[in-house]
Amino acid sequence: MRIVVITGMSGSGKSTAVRALEDEGFYCIDNLPVRLFRQFVELIEKSGESFKGVVLVTDIRGRDLSTGIVESFRELRSVGHELEVLFFDASDEVLIRRFAETRRRHPADEHCTVPEGIRIERERLAALRQNATLIIDTSEFNVHQLKEQVIRAIKGEQGSSNFTVEVVSFGFRYGVPLDASLVMDVRFLPNPHFVPALRPYSGREPAVRQFVLEQPDTTAFLDHFFNLLQFLIPAYCREGKSYLTIAIGCTGGRHRSVAITEATAARLETLGLKVRISHRDIEKG
Numbered sequence: 001m002r003i004v005v006i007t008g009m010s011g012s013g014k015s016t017a018v019r020a021l022e023d024e025g026f027y028c029i030d031n032l033p034v035r036l037f038r039q040f041v042e043l044i045e046k047s048g049e050s051f052k053g054v055v056l057v058t059d060i061r062g063r064d065l066s067t068g069i070v071e072s073f074r075e076l077r078s079v080g081h082e083l084e085v086l087f088f089d090a091s092d093e094v095l096i097r098r099f100a101e102t103r104r105r106h107p108a109d110e111h112c113t114v115p116e117g118i119r120i121e122r123e124r125l126a127a128l129r130q131n132a133t134l135i136i137d138t139s140e141f142n143v144h145q146l147k148e149q150v151i152r153a154i155k156g157e158q159g160s161s162n163f164t165v166e167v168v169s170f171g172f173r174y175g176v177p178l179d180a181s182l183v184m185d186v187r188f189l190p191n192p193h194f195v196p197a198l199r200p201y202s203g204r205e206p207a208v209r210q211f212v213l214e215q216p217d218t219t220a221f222l223d224h225f226f227n228l229l230q231f232l233i234p235a236y237c238r239e240g241k242s243y244l245t246i247a248i249g250c251t252g253g254r255h256r257s258v259a260i261t262e263a264t265a266a267r268l269e270t271l272g273l274k275v276r277i278s279h280r281d282i283e284k285g
Contacts, residue, residue, distance in 0.1 A: 001041060001081050002053030004154065005073070007128050008088030009121055010107055011098040013138040013146045014057060017088065020147040021055050021154065023242055028055040031062060034069045038076060053082075058128075060121045061107050070131055086153060087125075087132035090139040092118055144239045163233065164243040164274040169203070169261040171253025171281040180247035182232075184225065184260075189215055192255040202282050203258025212259035222260070226267045233273070253281030 004021065006014050018028050027049070032040060037056060044054055058069070076083050090098075092115065099106060099114045106117025108124075129135065134153055138146050170177055172187070192198040192208050201208050212218060229246075236244055248264065250256035258279050265277045 001045060003041065003076060003081050003083045004053060004055045005083065005085045006055055006057045006088070007059050007085065007125065007132075008136075009090060009095060009118070009125070010060060011095045011102075012088035012090045013136075013141065013143075014059065014088050016143055016146050017086065017150045018055060018057060020150045024151065024154065025052040026055045027051040027053075028057070030057040032056055032058065033062060034058060034072050037072045041076065041081065059107075060124055070127060073131065084133040084154075085128070085131055086150075087129050087135045089129075089135060089137050091137075094139045148238075163237050163241075164276065165233070165265075165268055166243065166245045166276045166278065167261050167265045167268070168245065168247050168278045168280055169253055169257035169282065170247055170249045171257070171284065172249050172251060174253060174281050174284060176249065177245070177247045177280065179245050181245045183247045183249065185249055186221070186256045186260050187250050189218060189221075189250075189256050189260075191251065193252065198255070202279075203255045203260075203262065204279075204282075208255055209259045209262070212256050213263060218260070222263055222267070225264065229264075229268065230271070233271070253279070253284065258282055 004026065006017055006021075008014055018030065022028050027044060029040065040056070041054060044051070073083055073085065095118055096114055106112065106114045106121070108117035108120040112120065136146075136149060136153065138149075141149065168177055168180070172185070176183055189212060192201075192203075192211050195211065198205075198208050198211060203209055203212060233244065246264065248257045248261045261277060261279065265275045268275045
């Protein structure tokens with residue numbers, strides 16, 4: 001099993017890292033006592049659940065942090081597990097500023113100042129830092145850059161290739177999908193609803209699809225829309241977004257939007273993206 005230990009200084013971005021790895025399919029547990037690492041991993045193995053790996057978060061909050069943690073790492077590796085230790089750090093000045101912004105007390109000691117807490121924490125975490133597989137200094141990172149750094153650390157340079165696009169057709173008469181990132185209105189195209197031979201069928205049927213896609217405006221629209229998406233998707237990836245929902249609507253969500261959704265998804269698949277298609281209102285027309 002792949003085991004990633006997240007540790008490091010309070011305020012250095014560990015919570016952001018955990019959320020990023022949860023999105024990647026890792027099972028994450030926070031502040032697990034060191035003495036329970038081995039038992040927890042064994043329970044996960046016996047559960048039969050499918051995970052990309054396990055993330056264990058340990059830091060100064062753990063009372064047994066200094067007792068046997070290096071031995072625990074050695075024990076997990078000795079039985080065949082792939083274990084990585086990611087240590088998150090930042091400069092004292094940055095950590096102090098982050099604590100000031102959140103107005104939280106430092107977990108090292110409820111009675112100490114933040115600078116004193118940082119000093120104590122560095123001392124207690126010294127052994128963990130020395131045994132880290134990778135040290136990530138987050139002093140200059142924003143949230144999105146930190147997430148990207150974590151994914152790259154786990155998945156390599158191709159980490160951002162997990163971007164998923166969902167293309168959903170809908171009918172405006174039933175409302176715009178609430179989770180849509182982009183909304184495109186294709187009601188400017190001729191409507192198959194007014195062609196008696198096509199009205200009973202959806203945009204999945206070859207005759208309806210042909211009617212919609214062979215319109216001169218359709219070809220121009222798809223070219224312009226695809227060029228826009230080719231520009232936007234890499235920009236979303238750089239900002240740490242892991243998915244994009246594109247909603248394409250017509251009046252009833254049965255003819256034009258369905259055909260355009262299928263065509264858009266087919267073009268996006270040529271970029272090597274994970275693409276999902278759904279037709280929210282296809283059965284309502």
